[in-house]
Amino acid sequence: MRASLLLLLALLTAANAAAAELPQLLKLLREQPEHSWRQLNLNAFREAWTPEALRARPIPSVDNPGRVISAWGGFAWDDRRGDLWLWGGGHADYAGNEMYRWRGSTLRWERASLPGRIEPVAPATYVAGDEQTPVSAHPYDTSEFLLGIDRFVAFGGGAFNNGREFVRREADGSLRRTGPYLFDPARADAGKTGGITGSGVSAATRGGGMWSNRDLAARFPDFPVMFRSATSGRTTEQGRDVVYVSTPPGLGTDQWLYRYTVSDPADPASDRWEKVGRAGDAVGGQGAGAVDAANGLYVRTGNAAMPLYFWFLRTVGPLNQGRAVRAADLLGAAEAGLVMHDRFGLDYDPVRPRLLLWGGGAQVWSVTTERGARRWKVAREPVQTPQGAPGADVGRGVLGKWKYAAGLDVFIALEDNGNVWAYKPGGWREPSGL
Template sequence: MNTMSVQNKQGNSKSVFNKDRLQTSYLALASLLIANSFPGFVAQAHAVTSFERLSSLLAATPEGGWVKASTNFYSDAWPTGADGVQLASVQFPGSIVRAWSSFAWDPADGKLMLWGGGHANYAGNEMYVWDGATGAWGRGSLPSKTDMDGMVIGGTAPQSAHTYDNNIYLPVNDMFLTFGGAAIRTGGNFQTMEDATIRRAGPYLWDPAKADPNKVGGSNDSGWNPDNAAQNGNMWIDRHDNWTGSEPSGYINSTTAYATENGQDVVYLTADRNSSGFPSLYRYTLGDVRNGGQDKWEQVGVTVNSVGSQSTGTIDTENNLYIKTALVTGSYTSDLTIWDLDKANAADPRSNPDIGINLVKEDGSDFVMTRAFGIDYDKANNQILLWDGKGDGGTVWSASVITDEAGNIGSNTTWTVIEHESSTLDHPHGNFATGVLGKWHYDESLGAFIALDELASAGGGAWDASIWLYKPTTVVPEPETYALMLAGLGLIGWVARRRSREDR
């Protein structure tokens, strides 16, 4: 990681460029190179990354190329057997991927958590977990039992929902978080039954430490067999009564991105009433969940200069910017919407309006953003990468983030976007029905992107939603940085030669 955490002028933690950590990163890279020639360095090289399997796949993949990381079919994890099969047998779990969906990525354990369904597509609220260490799809819970209106019996787990870009992992609390979006039947916010009255519910947290493929996510009465106490998972937590402030009115077409601030999990989120296309920016700070901590909602920005519905978002941690895809329509021509998080203002959100960015191709022609794209920030190269997920693998596009010396967007609001043709014959099939949305995430340790492919028939009644890794093209360092890298490599070479002489 080439950034360090400091307190910015608002008192929030911010990542900034750090040459010492950059040198450390290059020394680690050099150690890997030297380890191929000096067996005594092997143990040290292994300590560089915990994702040995995924790293080995990427090592054999050229820059700008794809490699498939999943080893079984998504449908291999679908519910079977006596408990939980009733729902899955009459509906189609594949809709969790196909219907406006997203996943959360746990970078510490290398696991992908997929949850969704919703509205008129699928009522099952089971969790799916893909393990990067084995490449296998598994199930984290069984689906809850619901009534005819789609309400979860007992109310101890969330209704299924379209999740757009609204699923996210919280590393401090080690929890999965979903805001939902379009819940089953109603197409609106999460609801639950309490004392014979329907009330709004959520956001919901899911505890991966309690994952069990043979238990329901809620309590025992939400299972298909209420007499089977062993089916009780108690994996979900409804945060409805555990926050202060004012939450957004709804989460349809919302976007999310994660930050750690002052040692707490923070989610920045865009949301608006009735999907108007002019969302506000919110900051949702979570407390220590397992010890009764309370959460906090704050509105910290508004949209006036761009428009966007069915978007995706990311945070540029180098410059502390929230970057969201926009929608070109009418007089609104911006392809990206940006907020400076240093200017996030809960006391006066209107003092922090959005900044619109226009994207142009290398030949100067206009690039038109659509609802199909996923977006995330490549920390190693200080660039955003967009994936449209269209037919035959789709196209990856990159754009460097342009700021002035102070890290502000400044007057340059036209960025050049570069098209990257795949350098490998293998690639996802793409052809997403509802867009990539939250199925495209960057992993800093790997220096690569995790992508969930669109659902596809695998024949013989099997269905696949494969996991792919994309290895971005390295941005050539500035001369000073390049010299630093060479110096680091030279130092490692000197240490290796000295050790070789001493061993004679």
Template sequence: MRRLSTYAILALAGFAAQAGTWIEIPKSRMREVCPAKAVKPSTKDCAAVIESWSGGAFDPVGNRMFLMGGGHGGYYGNEVYAFDLDTQRWTRLTNPTTPTADAETVCYSTWDGGHTPTARHTYNHLAWIDHLGELFLFGGVTSCRKGGSLEDSWVFNPLTRSWKLKSRASPVGDNFVQIIYDLESREVYAKTHSGSGTNEALYSFNFFTNRWTRRVSEIDLDMLYRTGTLDTKRHQIWFVGDGTVNTLLLHPPFTLETIPTKGGNAIVNTRSPGVAYDPVGDQIVAWCGRAPKCRGAQTNEVYILDPVKFTWTVDTPAGEGPPPNNSSAGTFGRWRYAPKNDVFVAINNVDNNVWLYQPDRQPLSAEARKNAHPSK
């Protein structure tokens, strides 16, 4: 395992390490910024922000990973966390809102007089909105003991550290939705979960009108244990997990295809892996951070898919890699590409340090880093 001091990491030209390397950022446990007191009536502590079916989103300009989670009778804290790769520090951006007295039995979508969303499972429902510089949250499963799917849409401004409700209801109406932000259209796309019955469709959210629009119906792909990422070169979403690899064009005719890949059965069969597009290498990079559901994939392994040949390569980087998270939930959006440093960020436990995966290539020039993430 490679442990680097803060100075050493910064000295590596923006985390540039030897090719194919795991880097553990020291003293980067999220636990250090968790609330000191339990959020009643929680049965769990802030560990559930990660372990309870929750994801994350990455701000490529601010170079930060955002997390929010909890929900379903476990953790009632709705605070927002951010890990800054520049400072290598966690910040709790908000304090948990005090739940209502009947929060265990009544399934609310908001607290604090409607100004903040409740704690919830966030799955793959978080996305960073480049042109707004804000975090987007859709629905999820709320905090009450019995749970319950939400269909509200919010944005969080990290400068004011405040939430704004964009839409109280939506036609999407389910959990296990895949949320994808598209810089080209400046809209968010939502692929629904088949648990919503006839609502098997693709929707988009417009931030000018604050409305959801159905783009196409009859897209037969269950989102329950799959994670998607936007391939910006081909303008299509890649879905990986639960036994298949699929692509969905993000423009008419919105074609869905099943891709017969080779060499990556372990990650393909994983439930809710971490999946991220690598714009520099033009490849799909996937990782499983949870032991019970990895289906043979190891937490020190990184799976790389060639989007043309449809073949997987298994990279076992130098170092033992992140410790596994023994939760039964998935990795979801807590595996993201950071273009400024040309690394992938892995977060899978509040008591583990943050880990970075350095791809197998030479350090990027300043121009290449800029091109890895187009300006908004």
């Protein structure tokens, strides 16, 4: 319980400062009924797209920037600024590694960087023109914003165009896996490439030096081979940013749990990567995950037979076995009309300690647990739609396109077409000091 209170305090401290700069957005949320949806964006995502002349080659690089969202995409919510950060694309979809931003202060989409040049280094394998910058990738549910160090983190997934890990080219021409990468939002600039000057698609484009490569694979032998279908959840432990990641350790599908701890953006050597949970009941494939701070759990979505899968976070280590919540043991699922599939999004609500599921459309479900995670229950939220709701078609999945925004006390959902929605829960708490 103490850990969950510290997390909530950390979130709200940063978030309340940001909320004071969002009067237009807060006015909309005050007017919005509880248990309802509201569309927030004032412009279309495509209005922010990189001009075709400045997109990463080859052109067409399979498709357009819309794939940053629809190709197993996910975003990170920035509670410092009240902004949504979006990066993605990847294997067989889009080569551009530019960053996009939906700004809470203006309610508008904008580009936060231009893409960089990519270079082939092996069959279907590319690196960015600047080794500090990632190539594009499907992020699934691994895009997170680290409040303590004020950075977006990209672990990757299906990278362009090998469909696997990020790679780094060594001086002798050999390749090895690398990453993750951090993006500095303070350096965001729509007119600059995310890497250094000279790494852009156009040689005339100035560099913003926005990315840095933490290169954990060089120091940690158990750094996963890739992050395909991975899930993640952020938290704070002992004053440091922590991300829990569930992903297969190699080329299989059964997922293990890892912990990434970062405290100094200027010192990659201080980062820590640990294996803190092993696969138990076989659950793999795409999904979404979150840290349940009140119960000391990492929870990810599963499938119809095993709707949820979790690890204890108070007994972390290589022998900490993951456990499945089977369909027959998820109380209330039939009454709530919930049939789990691999396209749901999931995040944690620290104000009303529970997990919230969204799989497209208007309906939202809450999930709670008690008795040491021996009893699980799901309930259908009493949703109303006076101002509409997102569409039911979620394409390849919601995954990382459903996040709790602490400074606003709402859940943010992103549709594949770029529409940004807020779901306002019951018992909404207005940010303090406003």
